[in-house]
Amino acid sequence: MKVISNTEFGGERPLFGSHDLRLENVIIRAGESAIKECSNIEAIDCRFEGNYPFWHVHGFVINRCFFDVGGRSALWYSDNLKMIDTRIDAPKMFREMNDIEIENVEMNDADEVFWRCNRLKIKNLKLHGGTYPFMFCNDLFIDGLESDSKYVFQYVKNLELHHAKITTKDALWETENVTVYDSELNGEYLGWHSRNLRLVNCKISGTQPLCYAENLVLENCTFADDCDLAFEYSTLQATINSPVHSVKNPLSGSITAASYGEIILDENIKAPADCELRLWDEKTCFTD
Structure with a gap:
């Protein structure tokens, strides 16, 4: 696995089509689709400021990371994600995804998160603000949820x-x-x-x-x-x-x-x- 550490990327699709890649202490600055059409990706102690960083990603780990407000709609059309000890301040996360495992995650703008996702296993999740989390999701196991979002778990x-x-x-x-x-x-x-x-x-x-x-x-x-x-x-x-x-x-x-x-x-x-x-x-x- 290739390792990239202690650096930053910006602009359009800087890591497009990457496979077998580990990011350590990397900052994704303003731009779009930094890690698109990728597989077997690990992101450790990273910060995401640009839009749509993880689209069409198959098999990835996100550990001790932070998604800033600009990192909206960060996780769409992807599968086999494990996310641990991560904070998310951006809305509209997790769309059209399968096989998600989450532990110790806090989402501070839970607007329209987890839409049309299947097979979720979640432990210790906090949702703040926003509307309609978990819309049209199937096959969920959740142990530990704190939420003040409106209209949670519809359909x-x-x-x-x-x-x-x-x-x-x-x-x-x-x-x-x-x-x-x-x-x-x-x-x-x-x-x-x-x-x-x-x-x-x-x-x-x-x-x-x-x-x-x-x-x-x-x-x-x-x-x-x-x-x-x-x-x-x-x-x-x-x-x-x-x-x-x-x-x-x-x-x-x-x-x-x-x-x-x-x-x-x-x-x-x-x-x-x-x-x-x-x-x-x-x-x-x-x-x-």
Whole structure:
């Protein structure tokens, strides 16, 4: 493997078509497509200031690097990436990519990141700002996520998420086959129009959660006081270890909770309209 160290490049495509290359303490200055159409690339302790540095790259490692604001849209149409201990201040990262492994990464402008990516394995990721991270992604395993981005995980399929703290709105919309463990989900309109969404040991806050959901499962979850008008037109099986402020027109299934504030079963409820609402003492059913 060829090694290039302690230097800088700028302009258009300075390392275009490189293969079997290791960059150590290299700065990519203003310009475009510095490392395009490449394979087997390692970047260690590097800084990226120019646009689109890693496009159409196959097999690469990015370790202890920094992407400045100018390094936007840096990782597109590539595969087999391992990124470790890296900070990213630029938006629109990770598009149309496959086989991504990430550990200890912080993204400070998470606008439109991770779009149409497949097979992601992520540990300890922080997302700040921006909208629509993980749009249309498939086959994700994430352990450790902190995010205040808006509209996270829309149209995602096959996600397993552990130890997350997500503060947002419209999270997990139109998802399919998603399981979330031991996490805190704060925001409005959680999980609408989802299919096969399962929440285990989760703390949930925000208005109108989990409506229009199909095959929704909650296990050992808790609801904050602002979780009102929950479960409208959803099919579900739920065990909630807290009071539920209000429930509105669930479609079918069962809910077991510590108590209920308001139960709305009005003329707008849809068939089969047979969801059972129970208390933990197993003696009281509000829909018998």
